[in-house]
Amino acid sequence: MEPTNVQLRSDHGFEDEATETVLSQRTVRFRRFRRNRLAVAAVIVLAVLYLVMVAFPEFFSNHFYQTHHADYVYAPPQIPRFVDEEGTFHLRPFVYPITSELDMETFNWVYTTDTSQRNHIYFFTRGYSYDLLGLFPTDIHFFGLEDPEQPLFLFGTDRLGRDVFSRILFGGRVSLTVGLVGVFLTIIIGSFMGTMSGYFSGPIDNAVQRLAEVLMSFPSIPLWAALGAALPSGWTPLQNFFAISVILSLRNWTGLARELRGKVLSFRESEYTLAAKCVGASHLHIIVRHMIPNSMSHIIVISTLSIPFMILAETSLSFLGLGIQPPSTSWGVLLQAAQQVNVVLEQPWLLLPGIFVVIAVLSFNFLGDGIRDALDPYSS
Amino acid sequence: MYVYFVRRLGYMVITLAIISVLGFIIINLPPGTYLDRYMAELQAQGSESAQEIVKTLEQRYRLNDPVFLQYTRWISGFVRGDFGLSFMYNMPVNQLIWGRIGYTVVIALATLIFVYAVSIPIGIYSAVNKYTIGDNVVTLFGFLGLSMPDFLLALILMVFAATFFDQPVGGLFSPAFRDAPWSLARVWDLLSNLWIPVVVIGTAQTATLIRVLRGNLSDVLNLQYVQTARSKGLSERIVIYKHAVRNAVHPLIMQLGMGLPHIISSSTVVAIVLSLPTMGPVYFRALRAQDMFLAGTFLMLMAILLVIGNFLADILLAIVDPRITYE
Numbered sequence: 149m150e151p152t153n154v155q156l157r158s159d160h161g162f163e164d165e166a167t168e169t170v171l172s173q174r175t176v177r178f179r180r181f182r183r184n185r186l187a188v189a190a191v192i193v194l195a196v197l198y199l200v201m202v203a204f205p206e207f208f209s210n211h212f213y214q215t216h217h218a219d220y221v222y223a224p225p226q227i228p229r230f231v232d233e234e235g236t237f238h239l240r241p242f243v244y245p246i247t248s249e250l251d252m253e254t255f256n257w258v259y260t261t262d263t264s265q266r267n268h269i270y271f272f273t274r275g276y277s278y279d280l281l282g283l284f285p286t287d288i289h290f291f292g293l294e295d296p297e298q299p300l301f302l303f304g305t306d307r308l309g310r311d312v313f314s315r316i317l318f319g320g321r322v323s324l325t326v327g328l329v330g331v332f333l334t335i336i337i338g339s340f341m342g343t344m345s346g347y348f349s350g351p352i353d354n355a356v357q358r359l360a361e362v363l364m365s366f367p368s369i370p371l372w373a374a375l376g377a378a379l380p381s382g383w384t385p386l387q388n389f390f391a392i393s394v395i396l397s398l399r400n401w402t403g404l405a406r407e408l409r410g411k412v413l414s415f416r417e418s419e420y421t422l423a424a425k426c427v428g429a430s431h432l433h434i435i436v437r438h439m440i441p442n443s444m445s446h447i448i449v450i451s452t453l454s455i456p457f458m459i460l461a462e463t464s465l466s467f468l469g470l471g472i473q474p475p476s477t478s479w480g481v482l483l484q485a486a487q488q489v490n491v492v493l494e495q496p497w498l499l500l501p502g503i504f505v506v507i508a509v510l511s512f513n514f515l516g517d518g519i520r521d522a523l524d525p526y527s528s
Numbered sequence: 529m530y531v532y533f534v535r536r537l538g539y540m541v542i543t544l545a546i547i548s549v550l551g552f553i554i555i556n557l558p559p560g561t562y563l564d565r566y567m568a569e570l571q572a573q574g575s576e577s578a579q580e581i582v583k584t585l586e587q588r589y590r591l592n593d594p595v596f597l598q599y600t601r602w603i604s605g606f607v608r609g610d611f612g613l614s615f616m617y618n619m620p621v622n623q624l625i626w627g628r629i630g631y632t633v634v635i636a637l638a639t640l641i642f643v644y645a646v647s648i649p650i651g652i653y654s655a656v657n658k659y660t661i662g663d664n665v666v667t668l669f670g671f672l673g674l675s676m677p678d679f680l681l682a683l684i685l686m687v688f689a690a691t692f693f694d695q696p697v698g699g700l701f702s703p704a705f706r707d708a709p710w711s712l713a714r715v716w717d718l719l720s721n722l723w724i725p726v727v728v729i730g731t732a733q734t735a736t737l738i739r740v741l742r743g744n745l746s747d748v749l750n751l752q753y754v755q756t757a758r759s760k761g762l763s764e765r766i767v768i769y770k771h772a773v774r775n776a777v778h779p780l781i782m783q784l785g786m787g788l789p790h791i792i793s794s795s796t797v798v799a800i801v802l803s804l805p806t807m808g809p810v811y812f813r814a815l816r817a818q819d820m821f822l823a824g825t826f827l828m829l830m831a832i833l834l835v836i837g838n839f840l841a842d843i844l845l846a847i848v849d850p851r852i853t854y855e
Contacts, residue, residue, distance in 0.1 A: 365543060505680070
């Protein structure tokens with residue numbers, strides 16, 4: 149339907165009819181998507197995650213993620229409360245202050261909670277200064293204590309006394325965007341290779357298919373790890389970040405290319421392609437105006453479903469120390485601290501970044517499923 | 529059929545040849561070599577003859593030759609089973625790897641069996657009892673299994689075992705059998721410890737297969753021939769197992785070829801957390817130390833395992849599905 153409409157619109161100006169058909173189809177799909185409650189919930193969760201972690205992690209964190217608190221090493225999480233020890237209810241949430249002491253026998257930090265004093269949590273307080281969205285210098289934070297010197301570690305601290313909560317937010321910025329950049333590259337390489345392969349067939353098709361086959365014969369994580377190990381150590385965090393995205397998409401495009409090849413092979417034989425050829429359309433025109441728009445729903449579904457895969461891949465690579473490099477942080481880098489079981493047994497809060505990985509990946513899976521069902525004309 | 533075998537075999541050899549070139553290039557990508565680090569290390573220790581030691585090593589391994597010469601030497605040794613020397617361990621690579629390959633294959637096969645043994649019955653149950661509580665629970669766990677990084681699952685399982693069973697988890701053997709010679713008791717011990725890595729590595733794959741089978745089978749159950757079978761008065765059991773499942777299960781065999789890379793890849797990461805004696809941990813250590821022959825050998829062997837696995841899956845599919853023509 150769509151390409152014919154596009155043709156009509158550009159050549160004969162039947163604009164009303166064309167937009168109406170396109171719109172109605174879109175509405176149908178949107179309605180179908182909205183009926184899927186899990187997918188809608190996933191959209192909301194992802195919107196919150198991206199807003200808090202990608203757009204405004206500085207605002208929502210109460211510590212800078214690299215700040216060391218030497219007095220609070222491996223501090224346990226401080227849980228905000230409304231009800232104090234005596235059972236009195238307080239409208240404003242508070243935490244009990246903690247003090248650390250070094251056990252001279254085991255050389256572990258021992259924490260004692262002081263329940264006689266309440267540190268109330270205030271909203272829109274002043275803290276460390278930063279640039280909001282990288283543009284506006286400010287020091288307002290979403291929450292904090294009246295006295296910024298007092299400890300407030302919602303998710304505890306790591307072995308250098310860095311606030312785990314803030315690190316999860318800043319790590320999310322990297323983990324949640326690396327997948328998007330990787331998928332963007334996957335779409336570009338995959339659509340190009342796939343349409344070329346299906347449309348021209350013959351030697352080009354053969355070459356692309358062999359290349360895809362070879363890339364798929366490497367087990368993914370070992371291949372990525374080898375490429376990750378090849379990155380020069382002197383690169384800036386930003387260079388490193390993009391290099392990791394490129395590495396992830398270098399193998400990932402093969403799946404999309406194969407699917408698209410199959411689609412394009414069938415579109416190539418259809419009447420509208422023949423018609424386009426008859427009126428003298430160039431290959432480029434046919435590919436850009438007919439092949440790609442027709443495959444769009446496929447491209448969208450496959451790429452949404454490969455975002456979670458990318459997030460998991462980045463997490464695993466960084467966990468192995470071959471992905472994002474400290475001092476930059478990502479959820480995988482944070483989980484590196486939890487590699488040994490005895491560490492996890494002593495400091496279970498170091499596994500908290502994992503929960504966020506699961507939430508993000510789960511949401512993307514639900515979203516991808518929802519989009520697939522909504523775009524599938526045969527689903528009821 | 530015979531022609532199909534031969535052609536498929538030919539493709540396999542070509543693929544492997546390209547893989548070996550790509551693999552060699554990738555392993556040689558990191559700037560500098562192991563010897564650069566070694567020299568820095570020697571100099572840091574205050575060794576005065578550092579330059580000479582490194583020079584002798586360079587000559588012994590002929591590291592100054594052009595890359596393609598190094599490649600031809602490496603690959604001609606490789607096909608004869610000589611994988612070069614590991615700088616890190618200072619011994620021939622093939623002395624280091626055979627045991628690890630063995631365990632990798634054992635774990636991969638056990639995982640494969642686990643994945644199919646679990647996903648087929650659950651997938652059938654889920655498709656037959658669609659949207660019941662049982663199906664919803666399966667779907668929920670399936671999605672969770674898909675969304676959890678496998679190393680995290682391994683960590684959680686280990687913490688769980690340590691807190692509730694007070695039992696240290698890790699490795700493939702109990703401490704008593706770790707260095708013992710092979711015996712029936714040791715094999716039994718291996719089998720009783722195998723389930724943790726197998727479950728951890730297999731979970732994501734199981735979840736995928738359950739979803740695939742559930743989708744396929746519920747499509748097939750709506751087809752007319754199933755209706756015909758029912759109206760003939762066949763029992764529901766026969767309708768499902770003999771008529772519907774048979775046709776829904778083919779994509780799962782196709783998944784066999786795609787599942788194997790996933791299993792091998794996943795086992796490398798899980799092996800680090802669970803300290804398994806497989807290829808993974810040594811491979812990553814070799815990568816970090818730029819021990820190129822060791823890392824390159826592992827990368828090649830993993831790719832070979834996969835290519836052979838895909839080949840077998842294709843052949844199996846050709847045998848099982850009569851609709852496939854051997855062209």
